[in-house]
Amino acid sequence: MQLVSWLRDSKRMLIFTGAGVSTGSGIPDFRGPNGVWKRRQPVYYQDFMKSEAARVEHWDYKLEGWAAFRDAKPNATHLAIVRLEHAGGLNAVVTQNIDGLHLRAGTSAARLVELHGTNSFVECQTCRERSEPGPHFEFFAKTRQPPRCACGGLLKPATISFGQNLREEDLARATEAARQADLVVALGSTLSVYPAAEVPLLAARRGMPYVVINQGATEHDGLAEVSLRLEGDVGEIFPGAVDAALQ
Numbered sequence: 001m002q003l004v005s006w007l008r009d010s011k012r013m014l015i016f017t018g019a020g021v022s023t024g025s026g027i028p029d030f031r032g033p034n035g036v037w038k039r040r041q042p043v044y045y046q047d048f049m050k051s052e053a054a055r056v057e058h059w060d061y062k063l064e065g066w067a068a069f070r071d072a073k074p075n076a077t078h079l080a081i082v083r084l085e086h087a088g089g090l091n092a093v094v095t096q097n098i099d100g101l102h103l104r105a106g107t108s109a110a111r112l113v114e115l116h117g118t119n120s121f122v123e124c125q126t127c128r129e130r131s132e133p134g135p136h137f138e139f140f141a142k143t144r145q146p147p148r149c150a151c152g153g154l155l156k157p158a159t160i161s162f163g164q165n166l167r168e169e170d171l172a173r174a175t176e177a178a179r180q181a182d183l184v185v186a187l188g189s190t191l192s193v194y195p196a197a198e199v200p201l202l203a204a205r206r207g208m209p210y211v212v213i214n215q216g217a218t219e220h221d222g223l224a225e226v227s228l229r230l231e232g233d234v235g236e237i238f239p240g241a242v243d244a245a246l247q
């Protein structure tokens with residue numbers, strides 16, 4: 001199988017992941033047909049920063065999903081990516097997912113770029129200090145008041161909100177990983193959210209093999225840059241291919 005030999009031969013692989021990698025861990029696809037945005041209005045970053053009512057709404061929405069994120073376990077795909085790293089061929093994991101499951105699975109922070117942030121931390125919007133979410137959610141659940149930092153700044157789960165730019169440092173690291181990659185594999189992403197979906201294309205346009213594995217159509221289907229397109233559940237395709245490559 002072509003995928004297996006590419007995985008075996010790569011020295012500087014870039015893995016790009018989306019929601020389809022996390023559905024096997026029980027994380028709902030919030031853009032999907034039953035996604036949360038069919039029920040709730042997203043709070044834009046600018047409103048969060050200027051309105052206490054918007055902050056209450058945002059914390060209430062995050063509280064709704066908190067237990068699921070806290071209890072989610074990495075699945076076979078996350079663990080296969082860790083095995084690739086230990087085998088020495090993986091250069092970077094760039095993810096659109098905010099569930100923190102790559103880190104929890106054991107992907108090293110130095111190789112991981114969480115482009116859309118993470119629910120695993122709460123971040124002060126003034127001093128940027130990060131802290132564990134648990135106590136902040138307990139405080140909000142009890143008081144219905146959005147928590148604040150010791151510095152007085154506004155605390156927000158460390159995900160990128162609507163209307164908020166991606167972190168420049170994260171984009172720079174993802175771009176650099178794409179420049180160095182000798183193979184790029186996109187897993188469980190519809191590749192429809194930009195600028196994130198530009199990352200695998202950067203590597204592919206340098207002539208590197210580009211593999212897309214997803215259940216359902218992606219925006220990159222039919223592009224000349226895609227070397228191999230596998231249709232189906234990532235969890236049923238990718239871990240087995242990794243096992244075969246690392247034998």
Ligand SMILES: [Zn+2]
Nearest residue numbers: 124127149151
């Ligand atoms: Zn602060």
